[in-house]
Amino acid sequence: MEPTAHGTGPEGQFLLHHGLVRAAAARPDSVAVVSGSRSLSYGELDARANQLARLLDDLGVRPGDRVGLYLDKSIESVVGVYGVLKAGAAYVPLDPGSPVARLAFVAGNCGVRCLLSGREKAPDWAELAAGSTVDTVVCLNATGPDLAERAERAERAGRHGARVLGAESMDAMGVSAPGPPTVSLDLAYILYTSGSTGLPKGVMLTHANGMCFVRWAVRTFGVGPGDRLSSHAPLHFDLSVFDLFAASMAGAALVLVPPEVSIFPAEVARFIAGSRITIWYSVPSVLSMLVLRGGLAPGAFPELRTVLFAGEVFPTKYLRRLMDLVPHVRFANLYGPTETNVCTWFDVGPLDPAQTEPVPIGRAIDDTDAFAVTDDGRRAGPGEEGELYVRGGTVMGGYWGDSQRTSASLVADPAGAALGPAYRTGDLVCLGPEGDFEFLGRRDAQVKSRGYRIELGDIETALDASEDVIECAVVAVPDDVFTNRIHAFVVARDGITASDLAVACAARVPRYMVPERFELRASLPKTSTGKIDRRALSGPVDPNARA
Numbered sequence: 001m002e003p004t005a006h007g008t009g010p011e012g013q014f015l016l017h018h019g020l021v022r023a024a025a026a027r028p029d030s031v032a033v034v035s036g037s038r039s040l041s042y043g044e045l046d047a048r049a050n051q052l053a054r055l056l057d058d059l060g061v062r063p064g065d066r067v068g069l070y071l072d073k074s075i076e077s078v079v080g081v082y083g084v085l086k087a088g089a090a091y092v093p094l095d096p097g098s099p100v101a102r103l104a105f106v107a108g109n110c111g112v113r114c115l116l117s118g119r120e121k122a123p124d125w126a127e128l129a130a131g132s133t134v135d136t137v138v139c140l141n142a143t144g145p146d147l148a149e150r151a152e153r154a155e156r157a158g159r160h161g162a163r164v165l166g167a168e169s170m171d172a173m174g175v176s177a178p179g180p181p182t183v184s185l186d187l188a189y190i191l192y193t194s195g196s197t198g199l200p201k202g203v204m205l206t207h208a209n210g211m212c213f214v215r216w217a218v219r220t221f222g223v224g225p226g227d228r229l230s231s232h233a234p235l236h237f238d239l240s241v242f243d244l245f246a247a248s249m250a251g252a253a254l255v256l257v258p259p260e261v262s263i264f265p266a267e268v269a270r271f272i273a274g275s276r277i278t279i280w281y282s283v284p285s286v287l288s289m290l291v292l293r294g295g296l297a298p299g300a301f302p303e304l305r306t307v308l309f310a311g312e313v314f315p316t317k318y319l320r321r322l323m324d325l326v327p328h329v330r331f332a333n334l335y336g337p338t339e340t341n342v343c344t345w346f347d348v349g350p351l352d353p354a355q356t357e358p359v360p361i362g363r364a365i366d367d368t369d370a371f372a373v374t375d376d377g378r379r380a381g382p383g384e385e386g387e388l389y390v391r392g393g394t395v396m397g398g399y400w401g402d403s404q405r406t407s408a409s410l411v412a413d414p415a416g417a418a419l420g421p422a423y424r425t426g427d428l429v430c431l432g433p434e435g436d437f438e439f440l441g442r443r444d445a446q447v448k449s450r451g452y453r454i455e456l457g458d459i460e461t462a463l464d465a466s467e468d469v470i471e472c473a474v475v476a477v478p479d480d481v482f483t484n485r486i487h488a489f490v491v492a493r494d495g496i497t498a499s500d501l502a503v504a505c506a507a508r509v510p511r512y513m514v515p516e517r518f519e520l521r522a523s524l525p526k527t528s529t530g531k532i533d534r535r536a537l538s539g540p541v542d543p544n545a546r547a
Helices: 018-026 042-058 076-084 100-109 120-131 142-157 169-173 207-220 240-250 260-263 265-274 284-293 317-325 403-409 458-462 500-506
Strands: 033-034 038-043 065-072 090-093 114-117 138-140 163-165 187-191 199-206 227-230 253-256 281-282 306-309 329-337 344-348 367-373 385-392 420-430 437-441 448-450 450-453 469-479 483-491 519-522
Touching: 018 042, 018 240, 033 076, 033 240, 038 042, 038 076, 042 076, 042 169, 065 076, 065 100, 065 120, 076 090, 076 114, 076 253, 114 120, 120 138, 120 142, 138 169, 142 163, 187 207, 199 207, 199 329, 207 240, 207 420, 227 240, 240 253, 265 284, 281 284, 284 306, 284 317, 317 329, 367 420, 403 420, 437 448, 448 483, 450 458, 458 469, 458 483, 458 500, 483 500, 500 519
Parallel strands: 033 253, 065 090, 065 114, 090 187, 114 138, 138 163, 227 253, 227 281, 281 306, 306 329, 483 519
Antiparallel strands: 033 038, 187 199, 329 344, 367 385, 385 420, 420 437, 448 450, 469 483
């Protein structure tokens, strides 16, 4: 039984960190998290998270506050997530690959005052603090003497930032559990996604939102203490919610995938086999490359039993090949924007050799309602196209500090058939004859590439900010493996190169949003109304263009 001070009974947990509390009590010596040659047991992870929660309390962090996470994915980052939640606060993961100015906006936008970080990010602390509300940095993987030297170097360079504390500050704290008055409707985490205005938008998700999905996933896929779950997605990507919390709820081992492994498909294959992964969850592009270049033999990964994929369309030809190589593995397509985490799913059965269309996104998970609405405001019937709406336990509370955007996205059912707000996904779907939704595309300029949701307007805003750019347009080019590749067409001042544009863009947007190709042109095609003709730009690439 979990401690009643944490608000749970014998049947349990309704807060995201209660899985850790329960696992630590039931099996303290079982492996909780693995990173290379390092690991922590459940008892150790729970104790470290308690120490961090007590330190955060000493630093003035109160229930409802937002705490930033700015470090590479590691055992320390997992401790950070659980420590923040145990303190009653909400964690805000900052993309380690984003420009510091963008991260400063995120931290300032939601009022992050305390930042949990790692020594590898020390060169950025002063700039990040100067551009945001951060006044305290806790380095989870370095001690005071090392940090003092780094602070001195920053001082000599004329950069002044926040107060910095080392890991010894956490080590000095007690290991008993704190007990802030947290309830399931409290904010648990904020994930920032690309926004059409050029600025990231913060999706607010509660403990109840996360637990609705995690409970369903653990039950549906039979996650248990003997499982070893891959942790591939970065913390700022919503796929990480399954990895972190399904593992602890089931008392399973969480195995962190090193970033360098993902670069080479053969390394991914070796990692899955060598780490004895039983449940793998990632974007389809990683799995497609595994099929193409992973060197897989039939019957590979005998210990793997479940593959979950989400974030983008899985090309059927690669999905079929992978299923043929590992016929003992169960495959499932999980669908949902960040605002709903996962809201529908499809259990993939044998694929017809002649099938070319993608597998469906399926039907709603438990405690969630998904329905399509036609252009004239009716609920779409079988065979009709409509925009997918989602309501229920997984749906966000709104966008941080943006009531206008929230009210535009969380709306009443146009058909009047449902009570309570529903989230407009912007995705066009069709209800198939078996009751499963099929994904048709997007209503707007939002696309998916390598699993990331990208607003093309966000990239255009970043390019337009450069004095060297006269005019630009960014388009998505469909791709079998990555869903879309991003290309930019630019009219620029004389002497500007594609490399110059890539550097300028990388200073304002995350790496995954920097276009793969920059094509320099003397002018951009226009429609009869004088607008940029993006359809014309989506055609074949000009081989004579400067790129």
